[in-house]
Amino acid sequence: MAQEVIYADLSLSWRTPPAQPKGSDDGELTYETISGPSPQAEQSRSGPGPEGGVKRLLLPIALGLVGISLLLLAAVVGLGAKNWQLSRQLxxxxxxHEAQSLSLQAQLExxxxxxxQQQQAREVRLNATWSTAWKDLCPKEWVLYQGRCLFFSREKRKWEESRxxxxxxxxxxxxxxxxxVLDPLPGFLYSSDYWIGLHMIQSQKGQSWVWVDGSSSSWTPVYYYNCAALVKGRLEDKSCSSRSQYICEKAARTERKKRRA
Structure with a gap:
């Protein structure tokens, strides 16, 4: 069968072909298709390409960035915890501090x-002692003021009638x-006008202001009237024929009331 031709597709992988059997016809031709290794395999054998080198370079950088991110996250968490602790302490x-302030305020109050209370108790004791030991220093309806007994009229009169x-x-x-002036002035003197014992007289020396006890005064009037009064706490001159309330005075007694046995 020298004229017979056989075609066969063979894929060789760098393997040693099997031994030719003995006794085969030398005139028989055999065709085989030989497939070599793939380009990827060749490339892997020959070493990494450009893409593989870039990936190998980027991997350490990515790992470094991840590490830095983790460090930053840990720092942020630590700072947040520290801030929370400080806020809680504050x-x-x-x-x-507020509790201490409230306690001090309560103690102060x-x-x-x-x-x-102590001051009120002292005043009560003092008033009781004063009213008991010295209650007869002034007549009834008179007021003890600076060692004098004062009478404040309710009705209004002319200056002469008041005297x-x-x-x-x-x-x-x-x-x-x-x-x-009265020092200090009682508060009620500011509510009305009161005649006092000062008036102007005519003498050989001319006009002069004198008190009812005969002593002179250097006071200068404002309106050139002849009688003086306390007007809302101020000393002013008024017409003697006008009507006002008045203030009488007398010396206070200096003897205590004798207690009955």
């Missing part, structure tokens, strides 16, 4: 209330000591 300190009424009570119109 809140606790603020609450403690308690001390103030205690002092007020006569004071004399009928064994007293006189009020005489002010220099500088011709």
């Amino acid at each position: 809140q606790e300190a603020s609450r403690a 308690a001390s103030r209330a205690e002092l007020e 006569n009424d004071c004399e009928s009570k064994a007293a006189r119109l009020l005489i002010l000591e220099p500088p011709t």
Whole structure:
């Protein structure tokens, strides 16, 4: 069978072909297709290409960035925890300070209330002692003021009528000591006008202001009237014929009331 041709496709992988059997016909030709290794295999054998080198370079960088991110995250978490701790400490300190302030305020108010009670108790004892031992220093409806007994009229009279009424009570119109003011002025003197014992007289030497006890005064009037009064707490001159309330004065008794056995 020298004329017979056989075609066969063979894939060789660098393997040694099997031994030709003996006795085969030398005239028989055999065709085989030989497939070599793939380009990828060749490339892997020959070494990495450009893409493989880039990946190998990027991998350490990516790992480094991940590590840095983890470090930053840990730092942020640590700072947040520290900030929370400091905030909590500040809140606790603020609450403690507020509690201490409230405690001190309560103690201060308690001390103030205690002092007020003690002061009121002393005033009550003093008033009781004063009213018991010295209650007869001034007549009834008279007021003890700076060692003098004062009478404040309710009705209004002319200046001359006011002086006569004071004399009928064994007293006189009020005489002010220099500088011709009551120091301090009682509050009720600011609510009305009161005649006092100062008026102008005509003498050989001319006009002059004198008190009802005969002593002279250097006071200068404002409106050139002849009688003086306390007007809303200020010394002013008024017409003697006008009507005002008045103040009488007399000396206070200096003897205590004798207690009955």
